[in-house]
Amino acid sequence: MLEDLKLLLGLEETDKKTEQQLQLILNATKQRLKFLLGGLEPPEEMEYIILDVSVIRFNRIGSEGLSSHSVEGESLSWSENDFAGYMDDIQSYLDSQREARKGKVKFL
Numbered sequence: 001m002l003e004d005l006k007l008l009l010g011l012e013e014t015d016k017k018t019e020q021q022l023q024l025i026l027n028a029t030k031q032r033l034k035f036l037l038g039g040l041e042p043p044e045e046m047e048y049i050i051l052d053v054s055v056i057r058f059n060r061i062g063s064e065g066l067s068s069h070s071v072e073g074e075s076l077s078w079s080e081n082d083f084a085g086y087m088d089d090i091q092s093y094l095d096s097q098r099e100a101r102k103g104k105v106k107f108l
Helices: 002-009 014-037 042-057 084-100
Strands: 069-071 074-076
Touching: 002 014, 002 042, 014 042, 042 084
Parallel strands: none
Antiparallel strands: 069 074
């Protein structure tokens, strides 16, 4: 996934520090998604969320807490929740997992 992230960011040639930074962002994003999934490991089908949010987080480096900024007609603002645009997808996945578990009986 690191190579995909580097390609999305246009960073073909990276130094060790940048690669470590990208890997840290990927790991943190994956852990946050895992939390949103109630502790379930994110499936391969959700890797696009990890990549998209990682790009967002990388592009924010240096201005992480920015909520709004305006200079000479240019305006920047960040969402409170990087995963907000993916909550419907996350909820659909959680619903499908609940449906898959319905009707299964465990015997002790």
